[in-house]
Amino acid sequence: MATTADGGARQDALSIGEVARQTGLSVHTLRWFEREGLYLRPIPRAGQRRVFDSADVAWLLLCNRLRASGMPIAEIRRFAALVQAGPGNEAERLAVLEAHEQEVRKRVAMLMECLEIIHGKVDVYRRHLAAGTADRLWAPPFADASSDAARHSMP
């Protein structure tokens, strides 16, 4: 990430627009992140303009993954606050990450269950369409009582 061997973080000064391009986030969102306390450090200014560096970008890219995997903003803020608090709370940071990992694994498992059910439906529709019996999949809205056995073959 750093272009120099050591201590050269401030060499890559990035404008908010540049960071937006590199992270896929809008400048609005980047400013909003600051208000929400999601950065790992107070973003410094040149005059009144924010000056980011590549470590900020790296963090934002990780944030994107955390958000995409469903971590609430409040949880990201908690993690960022731990980092800001400095060394000594690494076990807590780990706990946050582990908890999220477990969450995501649960979500994946749940989605797989859903997929099975959804794919089952897809399969039923495909077979009925192929067999030309698709019209028996669900009764029309105001089906009279004698025809509503069809209501029980489900969509």
Added chain:
Amino acid sequence: MATTADGGARQDALSIGEVARQTGLSVHTLRWFEREGLYLRPIPRAGQRRVFDSADVAWLLLCNRLRASGMPIAEIRRFAALVQAGPGNEAERLAVLEAHEQEVRKRVAMLMECLEIIHGKVDVYRRHLAAGTADRLWAPPFADASSDAARHSMP
């Protein structure tokens, strides 16, 4: 689903409270679903009270899976409208389900990618904690310029 061999759907008359219990949805949500047009038929009334049946419950359980897997309410409404429109549009219904299935598969793939990254972080923290070098994972918030090489080992 049906307790009788054919045409007996109306035998299981369920109150909104009963349906809430069977589906895990709140009565508020069940009424809101109606306003949103998510049912497969107009829910009939006895007086002014809704009378559900087991086919409604089966649909709601499927809805739960669709919602849990991220299908937007608008899409569920679209599907419900197709069913309400009666036989003849089964290919369209299939298309909706197939599109959703693909969406979910994509989401699962994305989550797996995220998982890898998150697990990588977890791993780093675990190893540093075990080695007693966790304090080098991230520089404190106001680290001076000479120490911010640490900023590049990422959280």
Added chain:
DNA sequence: GCTTGACCTAGAGCAGACTCTAGAACCTAC
């Protein structure tokens, strides 16, 4: 006859995560 509990409608309120607006400052290029 009265209380209790389940139900009704219409509509307001809320949480989360952005997204945009207004009005102004600043920098760069021509």
Added chain:
DNA sequence: GTAGGTTCTAGAGTCTGCTCTAGGTCAAGC
């Protein structure tokens, strides 16, 4: 020196998906 693009702050608005409130009806049990 002025036009155009980027940035700034503070705050309002939006969208989704519920969730709750207010005020009322209705049936059953004591």
